[in-house]
Amino acid sequence: MSKLAEVAVDVKHPAVKGEYYYMVPKPLKDKVRVGSRVKVPFNNLIVEGVVIRFLEPGDMVPDFQLKEIIGVDERFVLPQFMLDLARKLASYYATNLIDFLKLMLPPSVSLQKEAVYTTAVEEIGDIRSEIQKEIFRVIRDKGPATVDVISETTGLAKPSVRNALSALMKKGFIKRECRVKSDISQFPKSGAQPVSYRLTFEQARVLEEINKNMEAERKPVLLFGITGSGKTEVYIRAIERALARRKRALVLVPEISLTPQMMERFYARFPGRVAMIHSGLSRGERFLEWYRVYKGDADITIGARSAVFAPIKDLGLIIIDEEHESSYKQMEFPFYDARQVACFRAEAEGAAIISGSATPSVESFYRAVKGEYIFLRLTRRVSGRPLPPIEIVDMREELKSGNRHIFSRKLCSEMEAALSRGEQVILFLNRRGHSTFVLCRDCGFVLKCPHCDISLTYHSSDKSGRCHYCGYHVKAPDTCPDCDSRNIRYFGAGTEKVEQEFKIRFPQVNVVRVDADSTSRKGSLQKLLSEFKGGRAQVMIGTQTIAKGLDFPGVSLVGIIAADITLNLPDFRAGERTFQLISQVAGRAGRGEIPGRVIVQTYSPESSAIRAACGYNFKDFYREELRCRKKFEYPPFCHMMNLTFTGADQDLVRAAAEDVRKILEHRISSLVKILGPIPAPRFRVKDNFRYNILLKSTEPERLIEAGDVLKNIKNLNRKVYLTWDMDPQDL
Ligand code: ADP
Numbered sequence: 001m002s003k004l005a006e007v008a009v010d011v012k013h014p015a016v017k018g019e020y021y022y023m024v025p026k027p028l029k030d031k032v033r034v035g036s037r038v039k040v041p042f043n044n045l046i047v048e049g050v051v052i053r054f055l056e057p058g059d060m061v062p063d064f065q066l067k068e069i070i071g072v073d074e075r076f077v078l079p080q081f082m083l084d085l086a087r088k089l090a091s092y093y094a095t096n097l098i099d100f101l102k103l104m105l106p107p108s109v110s111l112q113k114e115a116v117y118t119t120a121v122e123e124i125g126d127i128r129s130e131i132q133k134e135i136f137r138v139i140r141d142k143g144p145a146t147v148d149v150i151s152e153t154t155g156l157a158k159p160s161v162r163n164a165l166s167a168l169m170k171k172g173f174i175k176r177e178c179r180v181k182s183d184i185s186q187f188p189k190s191g192a193q194p195v196s197y198r199l200t201f202e203q204a205r206v207l208e209e210i211n212k213n214m215e216a217e218r219k220p221v222l223l224f225g226i227t228g229s230g231k232t233e234v235y236i237r238a239i240e241r242a243l244a245r246r247k248r249a250l251v252l253v254p255e256i257s258l259t260p261q262m263m264e265r266f267y268a269r270f271p272g273r274v275a276m277i278h279s280g281l282s283r284g285e286r287f288l289e290w291y292r293v294y295k296g297d298a299d300i301t302i303g304a305r306s307a308v309f310a311p312i313k314d315l316g317l318i319i320i321d322e323e324h325e326s327s328y329k330q331m332e333f334p335f336y337d338a339r340q341v342a343c344f345r346a347e348a349e350g351a352a353i354i355s356g357s358a359t360p361s362v363e364s365f366y367r368a369v370k371g372e373y374i375f376l377r378l379t380r381r382v383s384g385r386p387l388p389p390i391e392i393v394d395m396r397e398e399l400k401s402g403n404r405h406i407f408s409r410k411l412c413s414e415m416e417a418a419l420s421r422g423e424q425v426i427l428f429l430n431r432r433g434h435s436t437f438v439l440c441r442d443c444g445f446v447l448k449c450p451h452c453d454i455s456l457t458y459h460s461s462d463k464s465g466r467c468h469y470c471g472y473h474v475k476a477p478d479t480c481p482d483c484d485s486r487n488i489r490y491f492g493a494g495t496e497k498v499e500q501e502f503k504i505r506f507p508q509v510n511v512v513r514v515d516a517d518s519t520s521r522k523g524s525l526q527k528l529l530s531e532f533k534g535g536r537a538q539v540m541i542g543t544q545t546i547a548k549g550l551d552f553p554g555v556s557l558v559g560i561i562a563a564d565i566t567l568n569l570p571d572f573r574a575g576e577r578t579f580q581l582i583s584q585v586a587g588r589a590g591r592g593e594i595p596g597r598v599i600v601q602t603y604s605p606e607s608s609a610i611r612a613a614c615g616y617n618f619k620d621f622y623r624e625e626l627r628c629r630k631k632f633e634y635p636p637f638c639h640m641m642n643l644t645f646t647g648a649d650q651d652l653v654r655a656a657a658e659d660v661r662k663i664l665e666h667r668i669s670s671l672v673k674i675l676g677p678i679p680a681p682r683f684r685v686k687d688n689f690r691y692n693i694l695l696k697s698t699e700p701e702r703l704i705e706a707g708d709v710l711k712n713i714k715n716l717n718r719k720v721y722l723t724w725d726m727d728p729q730d731l
C-alpha cells in the first residue's frame, strides 16, 4: 500500500487554507518525511506545503482518489519540536498551521554551486612547472580554493590557472569538489578584539543567580539594569555557560541595524559560532544562515523577532534584549509576539529565558513582583558615571512669558552652550502617533475618554474628539473646559518642522535628520549615524529609532521637544511609552567623558510618567501605572484582542463588523467584553476602510476561544478582510 501524508498547504484564501491528504508516490517514498517541504497540486495550481504526519491504519480518509505529492526539498526536514511549536501557535493565535510553518521555513532558493580545489597529497615532490608548484602551495595553505581566489592570490591569469589545475588533477595531486556558493563568510569581518572584563560586583552576583537558575528550575529571569550597567556582558557570560553545557543559545534584539556594536561583541567573543538572521541578507544568504543553524553549525543565533523561529536544536538559553520594545510584536498577519513565542519555546524545549531592559514593560515588571519571574537588578553604570540630570521645562510657562517657539529658552541656551564647547546634541521628537489630540496650551488640559482613560483623537471632518477603543465621542471644545482659555489646539508636529526652526536659529550648524522618511533607503540609516558619530554633524534630530542602543560619546545634551506627543498617544500604554522614552533617551547623554544633561519639554509636567522618569524613580512609576491599569482593566490585569475589518466599501465593512459582533455575543463567554465596532485609528488606508472591535477578558483562554469562533466564520462577506490580533501592541 502506498503511504498517505497529511500536508499543510500554502494557499491564500482563508476558506480553503488547511491540511489535506496526499499520496506519496513510490519514487519519493524514502525522501518524503514528516517535516519535509513538498510541492503538491491544489485545484489547478502547484503549491508548497509541509508534511505534518503520515496516516496510520484506522485513520479516516476521504473516498475519492487522492492526488500525489510531486516534489520534495531533500535538503532539510523541520524537526518535530518545530512542528509542535507551530501547532501551539496556530492554536493560541487561531490561525492555520501553515501560517506559522511558513515562518519556520528557509526561503525556497536553489543555491548556486561553485568548484573548489583541495590537495590530495601532502607534497608534490619534484615537478618542473613553477606555476603548478605555486598553485599547489596556495591550495595547501588556503584550504578549498576557487579559481578566482587562486588567480587573485598568485596574480596569474585565470586561463593559465585553469591549465595548471587540470595538469595537477591529472597527476592526482589535487581534487576538484563542489560547494554551495556563499558570500556569508565576508560579512562578520569584525576587527574588534575580544575583550574579557573582570565582572563588577553586581554583574557577578547577577550572573551567579542566572547560572544557578539555568541548572535548576529555569524560571524566567527579568534582568532590570540601567543603560550602561553591563547587561550585554552578563548575556555573554550566561551564553558561555550554556555552551559549556553543550546547549545552544538564541539572542533576540529589537533590530539588528541599530545594534552594530553589540553584534561585533558577539562575533568577537564567539568567532565562527554565531549565525545572524536579519532582513539585510539576500534570500540565498538567509538560506545559508538558516541551514547552518539547522545543521547545528552555529551555537548562537542572533536576530530580530523572526529569529525566534530558527530551527535551533538543544536550545538551552534564550535572551530577549530590550524586552519592552514593541518591535517584538509582528503587527501584520500572522500576528505574533516573539516574546510569547520565546516563552512557549523555552517551556517546551527546556530552555532558560532572560529578558533584559533598562525600562521593563509593565507586564513583565508585574510578573516579577508577583514572583513569576526571578527579578535581578543592575543599578550602577559600569563606568561609574552617574546618569545625567533630567530637567523639565513647563511649556505653559514659556507661552505665558511670550515664547511661542518649538524651543524653550532653556533648551536654546543649553544648545548654544553645548555647541560652542564643540559638543554634540540630540533633539528628539516622537512622531509615531499619526493622530492629533486636543490640548490647552495654557493649562495643559487634554481631552480624554472617561471610560478608557486614553486621549481622544481629533477628527477634523466633524471637529470631534473620538475614543478609538470604545467609540465615545464629543464635539471638540472651542474653549478649555478647565481654564476657559481659547488657546486650545490640535497637537501634532513633525521632525521637518523642528529641523526648519533649528536651521533658522543655528544656520551655521550641521544637522542630520533621522526618521522614517530619511532612512527608508537601505543603508541610509548607517550613513546618517556614521556622519553623526564621525562628528561631521553636530546635531541629530530624530524619532524614537535613535533612542535606543546607540553609543555616541560626544553627546552632552539631549532634548525631548514634546513629551506630550508620546504621553497622549491614543493607547493605554502611552504613560509607559513616555517613561521608557525619557529613560532611554537619557541613556544616550553623557556616555563619554563629558557629563550629560537632558531637557524634557512638556505641557504636562505633573504627569506621573514624566515626573517619575525625570527622577529615575521607576518604583513610583510602576506603582501608579499598575493602579491605573487595574482601575481601567488593561494588561496585565486583562488580556486583549483587536479585530480589524478592512474593505473598499465602507458600508459593507461596517455591516460585516456589526454581524461579527452579534455572532460573538452569542457564541463566546460573557467573560469577554466586546467594544465597538468603531472606525480604526487609521480609518482609511490605500482606499480601504477599516473598523475595529476590541475584546477584553481576564482569562486568555476565553480569547483563544473567540479566535476560534472567528476562524470558523464562513459567511463573512468576501469583500471584507478580517484579522484578529491577540495581545495587541501600539493599538
Ligand atoms: P548595557 O547592555 O547594560 O547597556 P553594556 O553591557 O553594553 O551595558 O556595558 C556598557 C559598557 O561597559 C560597554 O562598553 C562594555 O564593554 C563595558 N563593560 C561591561 N562590563 C564591564 C566590566 N565588567 N568591566 C569593564 N567594562 C565593562
Ligand code: ZN
Pocket (backbone or CB within 6 Å): 440, 441, 442, 443, 444, 445, 480, 481, 482, 483, 484, 485
Ligand atoms: Zn486650559
Ligand code: ZN
Pocket (backbone or CB within 6 Å): 449, 450, 451, 452, 453, 467, 468, 469, 470, 471, 472
Ligand atoms: Zn473609550
